[in-house]
Amino acid sequence: MAAAVTLAQHGTKVSVFEAGKTLGGRARQVKLSDICVDNGQHLLLGAYSETLRLVELVAPASAAWLRRPLQLHTLGGLQLSAPRLPAPLNTLLALLGARGLSVSERFAAIRFMLAQRRAHFKLRQDLPVAQLLAQHAQPAALVDKLWAPLCIAALNTPVATASAQVFLNVLRDSLTRRRSDSDLVFPARDLSALFPQPAADFVRTHGGAVTTGKTVDAITQTTVGFSVNGDHYTHLICAVAPHQAMRLLSGLEKLDQVRALINAFRYQPIATVYLQYAAQVTLTKPMLGLAGGVAQWVFDRGMTHGQHGLLAVVISAEGHHRDLATEALALQVDAELRNALGTLPAPLWHKVIVEKRATYSCDAGLQRPDQVTALKNFFLAGDYTASDYPATLEAATRSGVKCAQLILDQA
Incomplete structure (x- = not known):
């Protein structure tokens, strides 16, 4: 969406195809029975300038952040x-x-x-x-x-x-x-409402199209560009997770090196455990660290999202917690919170969301593919592409903006 917004801002009509029903990829809202949470709890830094800039561009009037030193x-x-x-x-x-x-x-x-x-x-x-x-x-x-x-x-x-x-x-x-x-920058809205949804509105008002629930089965080269689901385009940006990109790249020539780089990736999980306590339960700060157990960071969504009593516990990267079933993991996290915070009422409900391939493993010496490929007018966008940054919202945003600028520079 960062690429689409940047192109639309400069007068280029774009078409966006999203396989899921909800925009945002890994950083999207998840609807539970009567509440919206996120597929994973995210935190930004003040240094993440491109993400903050684009959110301000597409939704300037929204109170999107809780910002703290x-x-x-x-x-x-x-x-x-x-x-x-x-x-x-x-x-x-x-x-x-x-x-x-x-x-x-x-x-x-x-x-x-x-x-x-x-x-x-x-x-x-x-x-x-x-x-x-x-x-x-x-x-x-x-x-x-x-x-x-x-x-x-x-x-x-x-x-x-x-x-x-x-x-x-x-x-x-x-x-x-x-x-x-x-600065620690906490999203104050669900992740789909934060950027992807207003970005889609921005693209549409600038003459573009955004289609959800539409899987791209194959990309075909043509004499003038590419064919996607029967429609023809001069330029194409492949903005999917690396393990999903392998399927889309398989039928395209000159991309063997890209596929080889992606095929060498290892992946790391992220688990987010949501626990809904009574509304009066709150932390002293929007985010606190936890040590000595499986839980690493706990976020108070009452402070950030107005969802009082809802705590989100993040467990990043590989570890022995992966051996626990979701119910056992939720019970373990609840026990660790009680040990760290003192007396807590029993949670009213819990929800565990595990992304087994949340990010690539950002290992030393890892080679990541560039946004520019050997195939003319075919670009790669995503947090896994070559960048100073690891797999973050900012890395994904910067890669999309770079792809868009490369296309605009050809005009």
């Missing part, structure tokens, strides 16, 4: 808050004043950030995050409390295999440039 508070553990000072001073002071870390751990974290700043957050060769942290003598407790949770949250990949270069890119853009880049 950087605060990473883990129940019974790390307490880190960034002051309202210019970057990177705010980050350094946040680390210096962090509670839950020893003095030596605080200074180790600061030394690491300063060393990366001197190196311009650039590695000669990619390596796993765990190896980079070991090279900089980061204490194990600091890794467990700070770096590993940040890495898993940002890359959805464990530190043992995660790309250190991509991790540094995220640290660079969110913590060292502008103070507002480190």
